[in-house]
Amino acid sequence: MAHTLTVNGTSHQVDLPAEVPLLWVLRDALNLTGTKYGCGVAACGACTVQIGGEAVRSCQVALADVWDEVTTIEGLGTPEALHRLQQAWIDHQVAQCGYCQSGQIMQAAALLAQVPSPTDAEIDDAMAGNLCRCGTYPRIRAAIRAAAQTQEG
Amino acid sequence: MASIGKIARRTFLFGAVAVAGGAAFGAWYVSRPLANPLRPGAGETAMNAFVVIGEDGVTLVAPRAEMGQGVQTTWAALLAEELDVAWEDVRVIHGPPATAYYNTVLGKEAVAGSGYDTSALAHNFGELVGKAGRFFDLQVTGGSTSMKDGYERLRITGAATREALKQVAARRLGIAVPQLTTENGQVIAADGRALPYAALAAAAGGIETPEIVLRPRSEWKYLGTSLPRIDMVAKCTGTAEFAIDVRLEGMRFAAVRRAPHRGGMHDFDSRAAERMPGVEKIVDLGDGIAVIATNTWLAQRAADAVEIRWQGASGYPSTTEAMFEAMAEAFDGEVDSTLRDDGQTDTVNGYLEVSAEYRVPFVAHAPMEPMTAAALIDAEGLKIWAGSQAPLFAARACAEAAGVSDDRVQFTTTYMGGAFGRRGELDFAVIATRIARAVPGTPVQVTWSREEDMTHDFYRPGAIARLRGGIAGGKAVMFDAQVSAPSVTRQVMRRWMGTAPSRPDGIIVEGLADQPYRIPNYRVRGYAADIQPPLGYWRSVGHSHNGFFHESFIDEMANAAGADPLDFRMRLTREEWEPAYGVLEAVREMSDWDGARPEGTGRGVALCYSYGTPVAVVLEVADREGRVALTRAWVAADPGVALDPRNIEAQLTGGLAFGLSAAIGEEITFARGIVQQRNFPDYEPLRITAMPEVSVRLLERQARIGGIGEVAVPPAAPALANALFDLTGERLRTLPLRHRVDFVT
Numbered sequence: 001m002a003h004t005l006t007v008n009g010t011s012h013q014v015d016l017p018a019e020v021p022l023l024w025v026l027r028d029a030l031n032l033t034g035t036k037y038g039c040g041v042a043a044c045g046a047c048t049v050q051i052g053g054e055a056v057r058s059c060q061v062a063l064a065d066v067w068d069e070v071t072t073i074e075g076l077g078t079p080e081a082l083h084r085l086q087q088a089w090i091d092h093q094v095a096q097c098g099y100c101q102s103g104q105i106m107q108a109a110a111l112l113a114q115v116p117s118p119t120d121a122e123i124d125d126a127m128a129g130n131l132c133r134c135g136t137y138p139r140i141r142a143a144i145r146a147a148a149q150t151q152e153g
Numbered sequence: 154m155a156s157i158g159k160i161a162r163r164t165f166l167f168g169a170v171a172v173a174g175g176a177a178f179g180a181w182y183v184s185r186p187l188a189n190p191l192r193p194g195a196g197e198t199a200m201n202a203f204v205v206i207g208e209d210g211v212t213l214v215a216p217r218a219e220m221g222q223g224v225q226t227t228w229a230a231l232l233a234e235e236l237d238v239a240w241e242d243v244r245v246i247h248g249p250p251a252t253a254y255y256n257t258v259l260g261k262e263a264v265a266g267s268g269y270d271t272s273a274l275a276h277n278f279g280e281l282v283g284k285a286g287r288f289f290d291l292q293v294t295g296g297s298t299s300m301k302d303g304y305e306r307l308r309i310t311g312a313a314t315r316e317a318l319k320q321v322a323a324r325r326l327g328i329a330v331p332q333l334t335t336e337n338g339q340v341i342a343a344d345g346r347a348l349p350y351a352a353l354a355a356a357a358g359g360i361e362t363p364e365i366v367l368r369p370r371s372e373w374k375y376l377g378t379s380l381p382r383i384d385m386v387a388k389c390t391g392t393a394e395f396a397i398d399v400r401l402e403g404m405r406f407a408a409v410r411r412a413p414h415r416g417g418m419h420d421f422d423s424r425a426a427e428r429m430p431g432v433e434k435i436v437d438l439g440d441g442i443a444v445i446a447t448n449t450w451l452a453q454r455a456a457d458a459v460e461i462r463w464q465g466a467s468g469y470p471s472t473t474e475a476m477f478e479a480m481a482e483a484f485d486g487e488v489d490s491t492l493r494d495d496g497q498t499d500t501v502n503g504y505l506e507v508s509a510e511y512r513v514p515f516v517a518h519a520p521m522e523p524m525t526a527a528a529l530i531d532a533e534g535l536k537i538w539a540g541s542q543a544p545l546f547a548a549r550a551c552a553e554a555a556g557v558s559d560d561r562v563q564f565t566t567t568y569m570g571g572a573f574g575r576r577g578e579l580d581f582a583v584i585a586t587r588i589a590r591a592v593p594g595t596p597v598q599v600t601w602s603r604e605e606d607m608t609h610d611f612y613r614p615g616a617i618a619r620l621r622g623g624i625a626g627g628k629a630v631m632f633d634a635q636v637s638a639p640s641v642t643r644q645v646m647r648r649w650m651g652t653a654p655s656r657p658d659g660i661i662v663e664g665l666a667d668q669p670y671r672i673p674n675y676r677v678r679g680y681a682a683d684i685q686p687p688l689g690y691w692r693s694v695g696h697s698h699n700g701f702f703h704e705s706f707i708d709e710m711a712n713a714a715g716a717d718p719l720d721f722r723m724r725l726t727r728e729e730w731e732p733a734y735g736v737l738e739a740v741r742e743m744s745d746w747d748g749a750r751p752e753g754t755g756r757g758v759a760l761c762y763s764y765g766t767p768v769a770v771v772l773e774v775a776d777r778e779g780r781v782a783l784t785r786a787w788v789a790a791d792p793g794v795a796l797d798p799r800n801i802e803a804q805l806t807g808g809l810a811f812g813l814s815a816a817i818g819e820e821i822t823f824a825r826g827i828v829q830q831r832n833f834p835d836y837e838p839l840r841i842t843a844m845p846e847v848s849v850r851l852l853e854r855q856a857r858i859g860g861i862g863e864v865a866v867p868p869a870a871p872a873l874a875n876a877l878f879d880l881t882g883e884r885l886r887t888l889p890l891r892h893r894v895d896f897v898t
């Protein structure tokens with residue numbers, strides 16, 4: 001049965017079983033490959049997207065259960081029109097292999113939307129579910145702090 | 154624009170095809186010029202294997218795997234520095250697998266040997282490639298060799314290209330070469346006339362260039378400064394293409410399930426799986442199955458639904474305990490290597506003797522992107538997209554699996570979502586090829602589940618160290634190390650080249666015999682346990698365990714001597730090697746080692762010399778109501794020349810995190826031959842909440858350029874164990890430390 005899904009402002013008809021996780025709908029049916037697979041069990045955060053502005057692990061949300069509009073890294077900003085968090089990530093040269101960074105940025109964007117100037121502890125708490133095997137954590141912290149300041153200023 | 158698809162089309166992987174200027178610019182060759190693998194399109198000229206000039210600009214080929222270390226940015230900068238092209242305008246691609254891109258360090262250093270700097274890894278390569286005549290097949294990203302490899306070779310290539318272009322311009326303009334300068338991709342005459350490189354390139358082939366004089370450092374524009382990484386914007390916008398992201402017209406998606414005990418498969422029943430939605434085909438892999446479906450998740454679910462009866466034995470002891478018993482027994486057998494034997498180590502006349510046994514577990518690579526590759530077999534041959542640290546070996550293995558000749562393979566090396574050594578293996582590309590073979594004409598993307606990735610890794614082996622030390626007059630005067638582990642090298646070489654080196658395997662003891670400490674009585678012996686669990690190179694390889702053994706034990710000796718652990722090390726390095734003393738001095742100052750320490754904190758120091766670079770780390774831990782937090786870390790390294798300081802800082806920080814992650818929490822265990830850890834909940838890497846703040850300082854006192862990508866891994870574990878000793882008074886000699894310490898996670 002076809003499901004209707006709005007991703008990054010565009011409506012899609014998806015003909016996949018209801019239980020297919022949103023992650024695999026995005027990646028394999030809609031070719032939105034910026035959202036990554038890392039574990040499939042909510043343990044790594046690589047698949048983080050926003051549904052209705054809330055950061056969620058897309059590997060855990062079945063297609064039929066998507067309750068609101070979906071924003072992926074491709075919808076947050078583009079190389080030509082960067083979101084300020086992406087700009088902060090580039091300014092701080094955060095990414096190493098880069099594989100986890102879509103999820104990191106989507107998680108951080110949800111944090112700043114809710115807590116405009118988070119403390120260091122709030123940053124660590126919010127980002128605790130996002131693994132980075134390359135160890136970019138110090139620069140993730142620095143980029144979030146910097147983006148929080150540009151938001152305020 | 155020169156894309157890999159265009160310029161590498163119909164590339165002969167191993168044929169000898171002369172291309173414009175190929176030999177003339179090959180100033181780096183060792184014994185013969187190698188075929189230029191680039192086949193440029195109309196209007197483009199491959200100046201040599203690294204530079205393509207076309208109407209619309211300059212494309213630099215940086216044929217090393219970009220797995221997060223920033224190698225392509227720095228390799229491009231090395232070329233651009235002498236070529237005089239604007240950094241913002243160059244394009245950088247990985248290029249095809251080709252012998253022209255062999256790793257000169259892994260090959261040459263190995264054969265020639267070079268004193269302080271000869272790594273055991275290079276040594277093993279040298280022995281084998283020399284024998285097998287496969288010197289030029291070493292297009293390998295690993296061993297922290299890329300900067301040593303590219304530092305002169307790429308600048309010479311850039312300079313030779315520039316000089317050839319100037320000669321063409323001189324002829325055209327009727328002006329002598331010395332009257333010409335180059336800038337922003339143009340040759341410029343004193344009278345202001347300018348010719349773009351694109352207008353000169355086609356005529357530049359075959360020109361003999363004079364002796365090249367490389368520019369002094371004072372004239373560098375790009376090197377020595379922090380450049381924005383060429384892959385950064387793509388990686389922050391979800392637009393970088395990893396192997397898992399390759400999407401082709403009509404593509405199908407596959408999942409694999411292979412024997413968990415690495416034995417064989419008796420039979421399988423796939424009737425239920427075949428009826429599941431989206432499933433198109435079940436493929437018999439011999440030692441497991443693959444499911445091809447319209448969606449990766451549907452394929453994974455169906456693969457789990459196939460009923461499989463496994464059979465056969467693992468080919469290695471079935472439990473972790475049995476493997477460690479074999480390692481312990483190996484100490485009683487024949488010595489595999491004695492890399493150093495100075496003075497008198499058997500007796501300890503008049504010394505204060507210290508002895509201890511240490512252990513580390515098996516660990517997994519677990520890169521964030523699990524193993525994946527895409528493949529298509531059609532009338533033209535095999536096309537494969539994979540993140541490979543050894544693309545020549547992988548391309549050959551895939552050609553064989555596809556049943557096509559080498560020259561009909563088009564191998565595209567993508568960005569890698571982490572590698573750490575895992576992507577030097579050939580299995581994931583070969584399996585994708587075999588699956589593609591079942592559906593000719595249809596491209597297939599094969600993604601391993603995390604569970605499949607973790608249980609079918611090639612692990613860093615467990616290891617046991619037996620250490621003895623002697624102290625007199627407050628100084629270390631004797632050090633005697635024995636390490637037992639199964640041989641990684643013999644396995645990897647067999648998989649890469651079909652033949653294994655003879656003994657010894659220096660990797661087992663690497664980082665023990667060549668530490669920059671002056672200790673007169675010094676012996677290092679290795680023992681190769683004769684067991685064959687699946688093993689592979691893991692970031693910093695033998696150093697990853699020997700750094701922990703050596704630097705924890707040096708701390709034990711300092712403690713026995715009643716000395717400050719940093720003083721103790723500075724005394725041992727001062728006369729031996731100044732750069733090592735220098736990094737210790739740096740962390741002493743950075744961490745205010747001699748200042749007041751906050752209540753409830755502990756500090757540990759470690760110094761490790763690996764891949765040509767000495768690295769010192771001071772780590773601070775703090776008691777948080779009975780749990781231990783890692784609060785701050787100070788790192789000093791001396792790579793000789795810091796080509797891109799900000800990127801080096803990232804690598805040192807990341808290496809430290811990787812080492813701490815393993816030290817605190819990572820452990821692979823076997824039961825019935827099956828790896829027990831299946832996903833991140835059972836194999837927990839370091840999270841942001843446990844990461845200390847890190848300060849890095851770079852020194853440039855040593856004469857040679859050293860490696861960076863791995864060098865901060867070895868000192869991480871001992872710095873932590875030493876800090877815990879400082880905090881609690883308890884010496885921890887077995888990793889992972891979480892078995893004994895409750896860490897803030």
Ligand code: FES
Pocket residue numbers: 036037038039040041042043044045046047048057058059060
């Ligand atoms: S893939 Fe969803 S949390 Fe790891």
Ligand code: FES
Pocket residue numbers: 095096097098099100101131132133134135136221521570571
């Ligand atoms: S940048 Fe590689 S996993 Fe985070």
